Amino acid sequence: MAKRTRSDGFRRTDIDKFDEDKYHDEVEASQVDSALASQMQKEAIGLLNGGKKAEALKAALKSPPLSYRTAQPDPVKVEYLKVVLDILGAFKSTEVAAAVKELSQDECDLLMKFVYRGMEYLARPNTAAAKAMEEDEARRAYSNILLTWHKQATEHGGLGCVVRAMADRKTV
Amino acid sequence: MATEFQLMKNPVLPLFTHAWNKDKTQVCVSPGDNKAHIYSFDGKNYKLEHTLEDHTATITGIDWSAESNDIVTCGHDRNAYVYCWKKNDAGVEVWDPKLVILRINRAATCVKWSPNGKKFAVGSGARVISVCYFEEDNDWWVSKHIKRPIRSTILSIDWHPNNYLLAAGSADFKCRIFSAAVKGVDEKNKETEWGARKKFGEVVQEFSTSTAGGWVHAVSFSQDGTKVAFAAHDSCVYVVDATDNLKMHRLPCKALPYRTIEWVSATEFVAAGFDYVPALFSFTGALQYIGELDTRQEKETKSTFRALDKFRNLDSKGTTEGSALKTKVNTTHQNCIADLQIFAGEKGNVAKFTTVGSDGKIVVWDLAAAKRSMPSSAA
Numbered sequence: 152m153a154k155r156t157r158s159d160g161f162r163r164t165d166i167d168k169f170d171e172d173k174y175h176d177e178v179e180a181s182q183v184d185s186a187l188a189s190q191m192q193k194e195a196i197g198l199l200n201g202g203k204k205a206e207a208l209k210a211a212l213k214s215p216p217l218s219y220r221t222a223q224p225d226p227v228k229v230e231y232l233k234v235v236l237d238i239l240g241a242f243k244s245t246e247v248a249a250a251v252k253e254l255s256q257d258e259c260d261l262l263m264k265f266v267y268r269g270m271e272y273l274a275r276p277n278t279a280a281a282k283a284m285e286e287d288e289a290r291r292a293y294s295n296i297l298l299t300w301h302k303q304a305t306e307h308g309g310l311g312c313v314v315r316a317m318a319d320r321k322t323v
Numbered sequence: 324m325a326t327e328f329q330l331m332k333n334p335v336l337p338l339f340t341h342a343w344n345k346d347k348t349q350v351c352v353s354p355g356d357n358k359a360h361i362y363s364f365d366g367k368n369y370k371l372e373h374t375l376e377d378h379t380a381t382i383t384g385i386d387w388s389a390e391s392n393d394i395v396t397c398g399h400d401r402n403a404y405v406y407c408w409k410k411n412d413a414g415v416e417v418w419d420p421k422l423v424i425l426r427i428n429r430a431a432t433c434v435k436w437s438p439n440g441k442k443f444a445v446g447s448g449a450r451v452i453s454v455c456y457f458e459e460d461n462d463w464w465v466s467k468h469i470k471r472p473i474r475s476t477i478l479s480i481d482w483h484p485n486n487y488l489l490a491a492g493s494a495d496f497k498c499r500i501f502s503a504a505v506k507g508v509d510e511k512n513k514e515t516e517w518g519a520r521k522k523f524g525e526v527v528q529e530f531s532t533s534t535a536g537g538w539v540h541a542v543s544f545s546q547d548g549t550k551v552a553f554a555a556h557d558s559c560v561y562v563v564d565a566t567d568n569l570k571m572h573r574l575p576c577k578a579l580p581y582r583t584i585e586w587v588s589a590t591e592f593v594a595a596g597f598d599y600v601p602a603l604f605s606f607t608g609a610l611q612y613i614g615e616l617d618t619r620q621e622k623e624t625k626s627t628f629r630a631l632d633k634f635r636n637l638d639s640k641g642t643t644e645g646s647a648l649k650t651k652v653n654t655t656h657q658n659c660i661a662d663l664q665i666f667a668g669e670k671g672n673v674a675k676f677t678t679v680g681s682d683g684k685i686v687v688w689d690l691a692a693a694k695r696s697m698p699s700s701a702a
Contacts, residue, residue, distance in 0.1 A: 172450065174475050174495060256575045309577025310598075311558030318556050319536030320496070 176219040176320055183216035185227045191215070192234050199238055205250050207238050212258045215265075217321040228323060232272060233290065235265045235323075239300055240293035247296070251303040259308040263316035264323045266301050269293065325617065325655045325693065330362070330369060331683030338679035339661045342387040342394065347666055351375075351394055352679065353382035359396050361418070369685075377404050377420045384433045390440030394418070397431035397445050403455065405443075405464060423464040425453040429476075437482045441508055444489055446477030452491055452501070454523075456508045469501050469524045479541045483548045487512045488527060490551050492539025498553045498561070500528040516549050516565040530563055530571055541584040543592065546671025550606065552592050554581035560594055562606045572610040578602065583663040587673035587690055595660040595678055599652065601688065603697070616693040619653045658682035 167173050191214060198207035215235070216228050242250060254262060273294050305313060331338060336354035343350050349372065353359045359375040359382055380399035387394050397403040403423040411417050425431060429448030436443045445453045445466075450473045453466040475495035482489055487504035502521035504512035514520045518527045530553075532539065537555025544551050552562045558580045562572045582596035587603075593616065595601035600617035604610065651657060658681035666687055667675035678686050 260575065308575075309558075310579050311576045314556070314558045314580055315536060315575065321536070 183218045183225060183227050187214060188216040188227050188231050192231055195234055195238060199241060204238065204241050205253060208250060211235050211238055212261045215261060215323050217323060219320055220322050232265065232268055232323065236269050236290050236293050240296055242296065244296060244299045247299045247303045251307045254307065256308060259304055260312055260315045262300065263304050263308065263312050264319065266297050266304060267316050268323050269297050326687040327655055328369060328685050329683060330685045335683040337681040338683055339383065340385050341662055341664060341679045341685065342385045343664055343666065344387050345389040345392065351385050351387055353385060356381060357398065359385060373418055375406060375418055383431060386434050386436045386443065388436040388440035393440065395434050395436060395443050397434040399430040401425060401427050401431060403431060403434060403445055421464065423455055423466065425466050427451055427453060432477060433480055435480050435482060437486045438484055439486050442505060444480050444503065446480050446491060448476040450475060452477055452480065454503045454505065456505050467505065467523060469503065472526065478539060481542050481544050483544050485515065485548060488515060488517060490542045490544055492542040492553050494538035496532045496537055498530045498539045498542055499526050502527055528569060532557055532559065532561065540580065540582045540596065543584045543586055545586045546589065552584050552586065554584045554594050556580045560604060562610050574610040574612060576612065582661060585663050585665065585676065586671050589671055593663065593676065595663050597659050599654040599656045599658065599660065601660065601678060614697045616688060616697065617654050618696050655686050656680045656682055656684060
């Protein structure tokens with residue numbers, strides 16, 4: 152009889168690596184526009200500091216950096232995510248529903264992507280993306296409000312919104 | 324408005340695909356294994372007539388040609404079979420199988436007869452579409468491959484009414500229209516509304532789901548072939564209008580993604596899938612969601628053994644609450660819908676259609692009645 156081992160390392164082996172028919176994303180299209188991102192970032196921070204939370208959210212969702220997921224997280228995207236987390240965290244849980252209602256379907260989809268990305272960023276210290284976590288204790292408090300955002304975004308955009316956030320190859 | 328039949332029971336088995344004969348008196352289904360069953364249907368009852376047992380692995384696609392009355396099936400065993408209803412050596416009429424070698428190294432996923440029944444196309448995981456036609460001289464189905472530029476599994480195919488254009492939805496997030504004109508089988512192909520005349524296997528048009536998130540589950544040409552609708556896993560439906568500069572319209576939906584799509588009139592199409600209910604959409608220059616075709620009526624779960632259920636529930640679920648007893652959802656289908664076929668009328672003028680799903684049910688939908696009882700029809 153085969154001996155049962157407790158090792159589960161094989162589950163993490165990337166067997167797809169050996170598949171010559173493996174699907175590859177179109178890499179050339181994955182570059183993010185860092186100039187545009189930093190410009191939008193500044194605009195959003197300005198609005199947030201001016202107390203205009205809803206406008207800051209709209210500005211941040213206007214044209215965020217989107218690209219295919221890479222092994223090393225794009226620093227432009229990480230910086231942008233931090234700004235969005237600051238905006239989302241600035242809302243009180245009672246204000247979230249009203250803010251989400253103002254969003255279009257596409258903006259709602261983007262919001263959902265940021266919510267999921269934010270949860271990953273705040274929760275999983277074993278990913279490279281969350282390595283920055285060490286010095287990011289300050290944002291940890293946002294985890295709670297992200298759940299409220301998720302609930303409201305699901306109500307506004309439906310389950311389709313969740314599927315789009317999860318299935319999209321281009322992440323925020 | 325919706326009549327349901329529990330086709331697969333004892334045990335309940337999922338249905339992934341079904342196909343009707345021309346006069347809708349027989350239906351061919353496969354319950355997710357290597358057998359295809361042909362049932363006769365008189366409007367009230369289903370009766371098992373024949374079982375086709377030639378595949379050695381799960382059957383993934385079935386299509387029944389209205390023109391030639393031939394059935395084609397394809398499956399995980401990388402083969403396709405064409406069944407002809409004819410007399411065998413003993414003089415008895417049987418479904419006579421003919422093996423079609425598709426020359427693929429991955430499972431076949433879907434199959435569709437061309438409208439004239441002379442060719443069929445098989446999509447597969449081998450990033451290839453096999454277009455098959457019959458060679459009289461060799462008494463043999465020949466397959467020709469469409470390879471480029473497919474980069475992933477083909478999930479859905481549909482033929483243009485002209486018999487030489489083929490739309491294919493693929494897991495590489497694209498919907499493509501290919502030229503599939505075979506010399507000697509088709510009349511000479513011409514320039515169409517979709518673009519210039521192309522050789523066999525060349526791409527005529529390529530459409531990308533606008534975010535890179537949707538493998539294309541379902542694709543359907545409109546009746547006149549000037550529009551193509553497709554549904555993708557980003558929970559969006561798309562329509563491309565060839566008469567309007569190939570403009571692509573995208574509609575993000577609130578529901579879960581759709582797995583099957585069909586035009587029911589010149590301006591309306593139905594999509595169904597992971598959300599258990601078929602939804603109606605209209606396209607008149609702009610794409611619009613009309614509503615669900617299921618009224619989602621709460622079903623009463625009749626139970627004669629209340630006390631027994633109570634204790635059983637206490638045992639299995641740790642609660643005596645009545646709501647926990649409910650094992651049904653309020654939709655006609657109790658699980659994902661996998662396939663949709665026309666039951667009365669024809670493409671572009673559908674009166675009734677049928678859906679099958681993972682719950683093993685086959686549901687007949689009366690479109691006019693369903694539209695009348697649509698919750699949003701008052702609006």
